[in-house]
Amino acid sequence: MSSLSKKKFQPVTLWTAPSIVLLLCLTIVPLVMLLVFSFMNRNIFAGEPWPGWTMNNLTRMIESDTFWRLLGKSLMTALKVTLICIVAAYPTAWAIAKIVKPKNRSIFMMVVILPFFTSQLLLIYAMMNLIQSGGLLLTLLDAIGFHNVPTMLYTNKATILILTYEYLPYMILCLYSSLEGIGDNLIQASLILGANKWKTFTNIVFPMSVPGLLSGVLLVFVPVAGSFMEPGLVGGANGAMVGSMIDTQYSGSLNMGYGAVLSCTLLIVLSIIMGLVRLATARAQKAIGGDVE
Amino acid sequence: MKKILAMMLALVMTLSLAACGGPAKNPPATEKPGAETSAPANEGGLPYEGHTLYVANWQGYNSDQAYCEKAFEDATGAQVEHVYFNSYDELMTTLLTGGNKTIDAVVLSNNYTQWFHDDGLISDLDASKLPNYEKIADVYKDQAPYAVDDTGSLFAVPWCNGTSSIAYNPDYVDFEIEHWSDLLDPRLKGHVMVLNGDGDSWVIGCLLAGEDSNDIENADIEKVRASLNELKGQLLGFWSTNDEQIMPWMAGDFWAGEIWSGPYSQLLHDSSTNIKLVHPEEGTVGFIDYWAIVEGTDEQDLAYEWLNWIMSTEQQTSMATGVSEAYPGEYMTYTPVNAEVIEALTPEQKIDLQLDPMPTIIKLLPYIADPAVKDQWVDLYQEFVS
Numbered sequence: 118m119s120s121l122s123k124k125k126f127q128p129v130t131l132w133t134a135p136s137i138v139l140l141l142c143l144t145i146v147p148l149v150m151l152l153v154f155s156f157m158n159r160n161i162f163a164g165e166p167w168p169g170w171t172m173n174n175l176t177r178m179i180e181s182d183t184f185w186r187l188l189g190k191s192l193m194t195a196l197k198v199t200l201i202c203i204v205a206a207y208p209t210a211w212a213i214a215k216i217v218k219p220k221n222r223s224i225f226m227m228v229v230i231l232p233f234f235t236s237q238l239l240l241i242y243a244m245m246n247l248i249q250s251g252g253l254l255l256t257l258l259d260a261i262g263f264h265n266v267p268t269m270l271y272t273n274k275a276t277i278l279i280l281t282y283e284y285l286p287y288m289i290l291c292l293y294s295s296l297e298g299i300g301d302n303l304i305q306a307s308l309i310l311g312a313n314k315w316k317t318f319t320n321i322v323f324p325m326s327v328p329g330l331l332s333g334v335l336l337v338f339v340p341v342a343g344s345f346m347e348p349g350l351v352g353g354a355n356g357a358m359v360g361s362m363i364d365t366q367y368s369g370s371l372n373m374g375y376g377a378v379l380s381c382t383l384l385i386v387l388s389i390i391m392g393l394v395r396l397a398t399a400r401a402q403k404a405i406g407g408d409v410e
Numbered sequence: 411m412k413k414i415l416a417m418m419l420a421l422v423m424t425l426s427l428a429a430c431g432g433p434a435k436n437p438p439a440t441e442k443p444g445a446e447t448s449a450p451a452n453e454g455g456l457p458y459e460g461h462t463l464y465v466a467n468w469q470g471y472n473s474d475q476a477y478c479e480k481a482f483e484d485a486t487g488a489q490v491e492h493v494y495f496n497s498y499d500e501l502m503t504t505l506l507t508g509g510n511k512t513i514d515a516v517v518l519s520n521n522y523t524q525w526f527h528d529d530g531l532i533s534d535l536d537a538s539k540l541p542n543y544e545k546i547a548d549v550y551k552d553q554a555p556y557a558v559d560d561t562g563s564l565f566a567v568p569w570c571n572g573t574s575s576i577a578y579n580p581d582y583v584d585f586e587i588e589h590w591s592d593l594l595d596p597r598l599k600g601h602v603m604v605l606n607g608d609g610d611s612w613v614i615g616c617l618l619a620g621e622d623s624n625d626i627e628n629a630d631i632e633k634v635r636a637s638l639n640e641l642k643g644q645l646l647g648f649w650s651t652n653d654e655q656i657m658p659w660m661a662g663d664f665w666a667g668e669i670w671s672g673p674y675s676q677l678l679h680d681s682s683t684n685i686k687l688v689h690p691e692e693g694t695v696g697f698i699d700y701w702a703i704v705e706g707t708d709e710q711d712l713a714y715e716w717l718n719w720i721m722s723t724e725q726q727t728s729m730a731t732g733v734s735e736a737y738p739g740e741y742m743t744y745t746p747v748n749a750e751v752i753e754a755l756t757p758e759q760k761i762d763l764q765l766d767p768m769p770t771i772i773k774l775l776p777y778i779a780d781p782a783v784k785d786q787w788v789d790l791y792q793e794f795v796s
Contacts (some may be wrong), residue, residue: 181792182793183789183792183793186796187796242653251661270663271663349648350654365608365795369497369607370608370784370788371499372785372788
């Protein structure tokens, strides 16, 4: 009896303990602190031992046209980048999972993750060099007869391009892991039983790839919505996103309380959106005969 | 017998430790050693051997170059460790959460000194312990409210300064730019860039609107807002670093706008491009960077030595004329504050430092003490850059 309870006890406590501690220290505690700081006055540690509670941060945020405008813009940018990533990643992931010979897959996967070996800032600067006036892209266009093409650098299009470039590998990896798990016999059976390729995709492939798709959406949409470095570097005069505004509160204005309330609101909005996406996907999947794992 | 021996041994050890205890915590001021520090020389050794001074600064910003750090170490025997920060918020958080145990001296821009002092993070200074303070040019000395508080106490010493004036590329701009309002010319639309910083935005906005940024708390914020909105329509984008100025300039996208002295001198020396500097008569944006001693530091005397050193003629000359070791080709052109060094600058160096032509009026980055007023100006800045 005692050895049986030990066996049951060990996995729960010992194996999950590191994860629980990490989760607690790196996720739960910072989130709670962020929430608490949202209702504290200016800099949390400044001056007096206790800066005092305030609703000013919340009121200021609600009344800020700039914040809501930037939030809307950030969500739209994240949506565009996510959709472009899905469209670009699906065929790539499918090709690697189903068309490329198994022995060559590792080479293709290496190509996909190659950008991770370089610093994010270097990737951005490399892309800036490519698309700036006098850069490789415009020089090539000029050489083939497209003269005086204006650079897309310092526009929102450049922000979308660079964010897509940065986050596409995440979507490919997520979709690949799902698509690779779909048995070839399942697809063959569908085709043999009379379903055309589109029907096979909508009824078999897509529902079974939804878990990977959801992971990809999560990994792309959330960080893109909160990004501030890329819009600052390439977005031009109207490039700022909500992440830029949050960054200013911490790095320039030294107003942690206001920065915290902006961060919390972004977090809540993103959580709601992700919840809705999951719900909608589950319903769609049920309607076409699958179920979200 | 054993007890007596033990007591004698303890006594001998105590006396030995007292004798070889290293430099005194507060060594008396004596004659200078070789370099321009006021460090007292120990008999047979350097005065601060075994001591470590922790200084906080932006990475690559002069003080971590050998001509500053190593020269100070050679003169005092102390070891200098740089603690780098990426924002003043980060520095403030570090100090507020016990950083005074690890950081002894800090660099602060003029619009942050008073803030850090009001929060009790930096200490008042005794000018008598800083002989080189006498060498500071009068224009930078005892600047209130940036370095001296209401009671007349000094709490920061100037180190270097710079201007962010207007530069334009005559290859693309076929008319003379003389005022900030010239940046609103339709011919420049989409080719103007300015710094992404609240202080700079406020000063430029005030200069465009005819408001006084030195008295920003009483400036008409709506007039400034209207001016900044107009300027925004002209902008290609904002820059924050040297690269972000040089890249679009070289690519031919950035024709006119605000520029730091470092990138200006770099572009000035690049034969493949053209650049002309203007100090508008209504004023130009400027900053002074200061050093201060962290309140509660255990190395106060050594920190004084450091502050004295960074104002010295030797160090200020290196700073104004040196070339970065970490980034070869990048000119470290920061305008000195030491009167002797300013006097000794060559005409070429004055051009590099944006001192030829000389700015007529410098508007320093403002400090807004009232939190409610500051929030309004921060919101305005946010609106401008978003």
